[in-house]
Amino acid sequence: MRWSFRLLTLFGIRIEVHVTFLLLVAGLALLQSKTTPVWLTVSELVLLFACVLLHELGHALAARRYGIQTREIILLPIGGVARLERMPEKPLQEVVVALAGPGVNLVLATAVAAGLAAQGISAEQALLKSDQGVLEFLLMANLAMLLFNLIPAFPMDGGRVLRALLAMTMPFARATRIAAHVGQGLALLFAAAGIFILRSPMLVFVALFVFLAAGEERALVQSRASLSGLPVSAAMVTAFMSVETRHELQHAVDLMLAGDQHEFPVLEGGRYLGMLGRNALIQALQKEGPNAPVGRIVRLDVEPLEASWPLERALQVMRAGRHSAMPVVMRGQLVGLLTLENVSELLMVQEARQRHAGVA
Numbered sequence: 109m110r111w112s113f114r115l116l117t118l119f120g121i122r123i124e125v126h127v128t129f130l131l132l133v134a135g136l137a138l139l140q141s142k143t144t145p146v147w148l149t150v151s152e153l154v155l156l157f158a159c160v161l162l163h164e165l166g167h168a169l170a171a172r173r174y175g176i177q178t179r180e181i182i183l184l185p186i187g188g189v190a191r192l193e194r195m196p197e198k199p200l201q202e203v204v205v206a207l208a209g210p211g212v213n214l215v216l217a218t219a220v221a222a223g224l225a226a227q228g229i230s231a232e233q234a235l236l237k238s239d240q241g242v243l244e245f246l247l248m249a250n251l252a253m254l255l256f257n258l259i260p261a262f263p264m265d266g267g268r269v270l271r272a273l274l275a276m277t278m279p280f281a282r283a284t285r286i287a288a289h290v291g292q293g294l295a296l297l298f299a300a301a302g303i304f305i306l307r308s309p310m311l312v313f314v315a316l317f318v319f320l321a322a323g324e325e326r327a328l329v330q331s332r333a334s335l336s337g338l339p340v341s342a343a344m345v346t347a348f349m350s351v352e353t354r355h356e357l358q359h360a361v362d363l364m365l366a367g368d369q370h371e372f373p374v375l376e377g378g379r380y381l382g383m384l385g386r387n388a389l390i391q392a393l394q395k396e397g398p399n400a401p402v403g404r405i406v407r408l409d410v411e412p413l414e415a416s417w418p419l420e421r422a423l424q425v426m427r428a429g430r431h432s433a434m435p436v437v438m439r440g441q442l443v444g445l446l447t448l449e450n451v452s453e454l455l456m457v458q459e460a461r462q463r464h465a466g467v468a
């Protein structure tokens with residue numbers, strides 16, 4: 109997510125603010141200069157997002173206890189996101205990490221309520237008062253965040269807690285599927301309430317967001333689960349074409365036009381040397397002409413994957429290097445090509461198989 113810039117660094121975690129959040133602050137500042145009362149003043153907004161930041165830090169610091177680092181925390185107009193480098197694998201750890209955020213709001217709300225009580229104002233009085241001060245606002249904001257995040261629907265923390273609790277007694281993918289269905293069911297109820305009872309477009313919008321996020325989480329976990337345990341060799345293309353360093357560029361162009369392969373492994377004396385991609389080929393064709401040897405434009409920095417590697421590890425390498433196709437070797441011999449296109453086909457096949465077997 110670009111369009112965000114660093115605000116500060118806390119506990120070694122980059123805290124970023126998204127530009128849309130600044131637009132929101134600027135918009136409120138403009139509105140505030142008018143005499144009409146505004147639903148939220150700029151200072152309240154800043155306090156609110158300080159609470160959001162503390163909530164996200166709660167998640168990040170709890171994850172750190174399990175050796176999981178947080179890449180960054182981003183503040184968005186709709187809330188915050190703590191980007192953990194990975195999710196905890198043990199269900200109990202996921203429960204702790206998920207509850208740490210709302211836990212911060214509970215502590216804050218309790219502290220504010222205590223502060224109000226010292227002034228002789230009870231929590232109920234504070235929430236019902238018409239002329240609310242900063243403390244009353246903070247109490248309300250933290251209670252709202254606490255309750256909202258405990259709704260058992262992805263991407264809210266409650267959804268993660270539900271999934272982790274289910275995962276204690278069943279496989280992770282199945283737990284995710286059930287938790288996602290619960291989240292989507294709740295989202296539909298919220299949307300219906302937003303349309304028919306409360307007439308609140310905001311609630312409908314939030315419900316739609318929750319519905320989509322729950323579906324996304326399910327798809328992500330599902331695809332990871334159906335690929336887990338498979339080796340690279342199960343997903344690689346074995347009917348592929350390669351070129352030799354001594355071949356002319358025209359030969360590679362002919363191969364590219366004759367089939368649907370965009371990336372070619374380049375061999376030298378029968379052994380894998382590097383990769384040749386479509387863009388490099390087109391550029392070289394223009395600069396060097398069709399008779400130049402392939403060896404002059406081969407990419408040498410693409411290390412081949414091993415056929416026996418777990419597919420998940422190979423996909424990580426592909427994503428990290430932004431490769432759409434990578435060579436696969438077995439005992440030093442080039443035996444296949446792993447392409448993102450083929451992996452997604454394998455995913456479809458696996459899903460169809462599971463549906464047929466009645467597992468899904």
Ligand SMILES: [Zn+2]
Nearest residue numbers: 209210257265
């Ligand atoms: Zn949270």
